[in-house]
Structures are given as C-alpha cells and as structure tokens.
C-alpha cells in the first residue's frame with residue numbers, strides 16, 4: 205500500500221534544511237508519496253528510518269526476474285485487481301514442462317519444437333518464455349544432463365522442479381548465471397535452502413499446501429534477506445486456482461499484506477491430464493493473476509490461442525491500439541482500383557491490409573479515425589456512421605482518386621449500407637465479406653470496376 | 654503477521670432470470686458475488702450454455718464445426734434435436750438467419766412458423782435471434798412472440814431503435830428479451846432504464862456484444878467486468894441483469910479457428926471461459942466440443 209505524504213512526513217527529520225532540493229521536508233514528503241522524488245536525496249535520514257520507509261513505500265507486489273539477458277522474464281508490480289481499473293503490467297510467463305523421465309529423443313523433439321515456435325501476429329512476436337525441467341527419474345545424473353542441455357542449447361529462462369533439495373541446488377549451480385527459479389521451497393526445506401539461495405542468488409519458488417502455509421515460508425525467507433520469490437498455493441484445479449490467486453492478490457494489494465506480496469506461479473500441467481483443459485485452465489489463470497503458467501506440451505494449436513489470449517488480456521485498456529487516419533495506398537492503386545474503408549482499430553487495419561496484399565490487387569484502404577474502436581462500437585458511437593464516412597471521403601477527396609463509384613465496407617456493417625447510400629449519393633455501397641480471410645477471394649471475384 | 658483471508662461480502666444480487674418453461678426451464682443469474690467466488694458468496698445457478706441452431710443451411714462454415722451437424726443442417730428441427738439428444742445441450746439459440754433482408758428475406762410469418770416447429774420439437778429453453786437489422790428483427794420477433802405465446806423464449810437482439818415494439822410483444826406473450834448495447838456500459842444502462850419503464854427487469858438479459866479471442870476479446874472482457882461491478886459493488890439496479898455473450902459464430906469465422914479443429918475448439922472455449930470469468934451468465938456456442946469442455950471445467 206502506498207504511503208501518504210503526511211505519513212512519510214512524520215518520519216523525516218523536519219528541519220527543512222532544503223538539501224534535498226525541496227523548500228521543506230513536507231514538500232519532499234509529498235513528492236515522495238507520488239513517486240516523483242527519491243529517498244536518497246535527503247542526506248539526514250537515519251538509516252533505520254530509511255529502511256523502514258523504503259519497505260513501506262515498496263510496491264505491494266514485488267517485481268521478480270527469472271532468467272538473464274534478453275530472455276529474462278520480469279513479473280510482479282501489478283497494481284490492480286481488474287484490468288479496466290488501470291492495466292495489467294507484466295505478462296504472465298508461459299513455461300513448457302520437460303521431465304527427465306522422457307526419452308532422450310522425445311526431449312530432443314520437444315526442444316526442437318519449442319525453439320522453432322515462432323509466431324507473429326499484428327506486428328507482435330508471440331513467444332514461450334521458460335522451460336520447466338522436472339526431476340522424476342530418481343537419477344541425479346539424468347536430471348543434471350537435462351538441465352545442462354537446456355542451459356547450453358537454448359536461451360530460455362529456466363525453472364527447476366525437484367523435490368530433493370540437494371539435487372535441486374546441485375542442478376541450480378550448473379546454470380546459476382541464468383537465474384533459474386528453484387522449486388519447490390517448502391516449510392520442510394527452508395532452512396537448508398536459505399544458504400544455497402543466497403550463495404547462488406537464484407529466485408525461490410515457494411510452495412505451500414495453502415495460502416496460510418505459504419506465509420510462514422515467505423516470512424522466513426524475507427527475514428533471511430531473500431526477496432526474490434514466487435508463490436504457489438498448491439491449487440489442485442482451475443476453480444481452486446482462481447480462488448487462491450484472487451485471495452493472494454487481494455491480500456497484497458488491498459491489505460498491504462507483505463508476506464504475500466510476490467508474483468505467483470500456477471501448474472495447469474499438473475491439474476489436468478486433458479490438454480484442452482490444461483490450456484483452458486492456463487487461460488483462466490492468466491486472467492486471474494498467475495505470473496507464470498506451466499504447460500505440459502508445446503504444440504502450436506494449443507499454444508497459439510493461449511499466446512493470443514495473453515496478448516489480449518495484457519494489452520493496455522488506456523491506450524487502444526490504433527493506426528493513423530488516412531487513405532492508405534496499398535500496392536500502387538490507380539483510378540480503377542478498389543476502395544475499402546475500415547476503422548483505425550489496429551487489428552482491423554492489419555487484417556484488411558494483409559488481405560489486400562495477399563489478393564495482390566492494389567487498392568485504397570481508407571482508415572477512419574474511430575479512436576481505436578472496432579466497426580460496430582464505432583458505429584454505435586457515431587464515429588463510423590454514414591455521416592462520418594462521408595466527411596472522410598470529402599476530406600481525402602476520394603472521388604478524385606478513382607473513376608468508379610464503388611465503396612467496399614466491412615461485412616459486419618450491414619447497418620451502414622442504407623446510411624451510406626444516403627450520405628454518398630452516386631456511390632454503390634458493397635458489403636465486404638464477414639471474415640478478413642475471405643477478402644482476397646472476394647476482391648478477385650468481385651472486383652471488376 | 655497473521656494471514657486472514659481477505660473475503661469481501663456483497664449485499665446485493667444479480668437478478669435471477671428464468672428461461673423456458675416446465676421441467677427443463679433454466680435459471681441464470683442470482684449471484685451475490687463475483688464469478689467463481691463461491692468462497693465468499695453464493696452463485697445459485699451455473700451459467701447457461703446454449704448451442705446454436707440455424708434456420709437455414711449454414712454457409713462458409715469450417716469443416717470442423719460443420720462436422721458435428723453435417724447430417725442435420727438441412728432441417729432445423731433435426732438440428733435442434735441432435736443438439737439436445739446427442740450433445741446434451743440444455744439450451745438452444747435459434748438464429749433466424751433466413752430473415753435477413755439482405756439475404757433470403759423470409760417473411761416474419763415464415764420465420765415464426767419455423768420457430769414454432771423447432772421449439773415444439775424439443776423442450777429446452779430457446780433464445781431466438783434475429784439478424785441485427787432493427788426493423789426486420791422487430792417484425793420477425795413480434796410475430797415469433799405471438800405465434801409462440803407462453804413459451805418464455807428469450808428474444809433478441811433488442812436495441813434502442815426497436816425495443817418498444819419487441820418488448821411489448823414479449824410482455825404480452827410471456828417472453829424475456831436480450832437488451833443489446835454495443836460495448837458500452839452506459840448505453841447498456843440507458844437501454845435497461847428505457848425498457849424497465851414498462852417491462853419487468855427480471856425478464857431482461859443484457860448483451861454488451863462479444864468479440865472473439867484475438868479480435869477484440871479484451872474489450873468485451875472489460876466491459877462485462879465493469880457492468881458486473883456496477884451491479885454488484887456499486888449496487889446499481891439497472892446493471893444487475895444477467896449477461897449474455899454470443900460469440901461462437903465469431904470465433905469460428907476467424908482464420909485461426911479455421912486452421913485446425915483443435916485450435917478452433919480452443920479459440921471458442923478460451924473466449925467462453927474469459928467471458929465467464931468476466932461475469933457472463935449465458936453463453937452461445939457453435940461447437941458442442943467447446944461447450945462440453947467449459948461445462949466440465951466449471952462444475
């Protein structure tokens with residue numbers, strides 16, 4: 205919970221010496237409360253008080269980084285329960301489980317598939333973040349071989365899953381500079397784990413049978429100076445997961461309860477055998493606050509929907525994705541080229557422009573500023589109705605650009621046809637296909653201007 | 654520091670709406686807590702999960718979503734029966750696509766006759782859906798209301814431009830309506846207020862219009878969350894109607910769903926679970942497999 209200026213003020217020296225660059229301690233306190241100043245700037249703070257203030261002003265959910273370099277995953281520092289209140293800041297990481305019990309060739313195949321996984325959608329790269337390596341063979345050598353392989357042949361951030369604490373840390377020492385998440389740290393191995401965690405400087409995956417059980421472990425770690433932790437409340441299915449994750453985030457955000465002020469990890473791979481259900485649980489838990497979800501497989505048809513889902517949920521509602529309003533020239537359109545119109549919702553633009561390129565028919569793509577609203581929402585709010593589109597046509601002199609008088613509008617905008625016939629006299633209004641993927645076919649068949 | 658579960662109690666309920674009649678009638682809504690929060694409140698009714706039936710042969714459906722219905726698509730009665738008897742649907746959504754004035758333009762009388770036949774053939778509750786053409790929908794749904802009097806159908810979409818006509822017919826003949834306002838909590842509220850001047854609030858279900866995964870899902874998600882919170886947290890009576898999401902069709906129109914059966918089913922199921930998490934009370938699916946998945950997950 206953020207501290208108020210008045211609360212901070214109480215802890216400052218109150219000498220108004222101005223060395224911080226502010227006229228009074230009070231002014232400095234107010235600035236601190238809004239995040240606009242730095243505690244370091246007051247040279248007269250008692251170190252103990254400074255530590256207290258730092259702790260009190262820290263974000264309610266700590267930012268934790270797993271992995272190193274380009275592929276490091278940072279999660280935490282979330283501020284809200286519901287994305288419409290602000291936004292969700294740090295995308296959930298997606299991890300793929302690999303067991304040391306799987307045959308060498310299976311592991312090889314899986315790794316190959318994961319590495320080859322490469323999706324791009326509307327200008328965004330969609331990717332897997334982590335490998336979760338699981339000790340099941342009972343053979344330390346096998347597990348270490350798996351860890352080495354993942355460490356040496358891939359750049360993914362790593363999670364090491366191993367109930368045997370010695371094996372766990374011995375494996376962690378093989379890849380400590382990659383900052384792997386070591387899991388599970390439980391009430392039973394905390395004291396053994398503390399010196400190792402400190403020595404290797406790796407984040408801890410804390411597991412409890414319940415939320416309450418978690419808190420004693422996190423408090424013990426915190427007292428030992430360890431703060432890079434992820435929480436696993438041991439939820440056994442999606443519904444338990446929703447409950448546990450909700451209570452953890454609520455305790456951290458709304459109660460300022462420090463022992464739960466860390467990001468979380470969830471294991472849909474252990475909740476469901478069925479891959480569809482596993483994927484659905486992962487989708488649900490990404491909405492409901494899991495910082496990492498671990499999946500058992502890496503097949504594209506399961507992962508793509510999940511990655512798109514993550515992209516949707518973590519997009520910032522304060523900034524709809526938009527493109528600039530204008531009459532885009534795609535290919536090299538001339539006076540006989542088709543004219544299409546759509547909104548400046550980025551997705552609409554990307555779908556239609558890609559389809560026109562695919563059709564290989566040069567065209568004018570009119571993009572009307574709808575403040576990022578899609579076709580129907582923009583129509584409802586008057587930003588994409590007959591009048592607005594007629595204005596656009598006037599402004600961009602569309603009638604001078606082409607000889608024909610045909611306008612293709614989005615397939616969902618049936619209601620626009622009559623409006624446009626009225627507002628754009630002389631133009632024939634053609635309803636495009638409902639699906640973006642049908643635009644190429646539609647253009648090549650229908651376009652005989 | 655001792656951990657106390659930070660439970661939050663809510664003192665009001667979402668309205669409970671009854672759909673259909675007799676033994677197979679379905680109740681939706683009625684909860685006094687956020688979705689899936691049975692640990693701190695009560696959710697007396699699980700979400701209604703409906704399968705879609707078209708009144709006319711589907712066009713351009715991906716093979717993997719056509720396959721479950723291949724043998725029945727030419728006959729809406731058989732289609733409806735298969736949904737209930739084979740796929741276990743507890744509710745259906747009959748889409749009167751053939752009434753589209755820009756398509757087959759079937760008359761309201763014909764549409765009502767088909768509706769009567771289909772709804773007589775199976776005893777589960779029905780949503781009866783127009784073609785998003787205000788004037789035609791009004792004519793069609795008024796006629797459907799008359800011909801199917803007393804069946805307690807859920808008629809929609811009812812929008813700002815046609816709510817009076819349709820809701821009056823629904824009231825007279827004992828049906829419920831879907832009030833649709835596109836992606837805007839304020840418009841949803843306005844329409845509810847207008848309707849409630851003469852129509853019972855417990856017979857209104859709202860539709861904020863749903864977008865598929867990857868195609869605006871996040872907007873739908875947040876609008877539903879907002880409406881739910883206005884209703885439950887801010888106790889706004891005009892925001893306490895159950896929420897419908899009609900999204901199966903949109904999902905199966907996407908290029909991604911058409912790429913593979915598994916991907917298509919997940920495209921629909923992930924959209925569905927997302928809307929349920931936001932607070933939807935009634936979902937309309939296209940693929941029986943997606944519906945089944947959701948059903949097994951949420952119970």
Ligand code: SF4
Nearest residue numbers: 220221222224229246
């Ligand atoms: S430097 Fe410290 S003591 Fe001096 S005015 Fe600023 S806050 Fe007050």
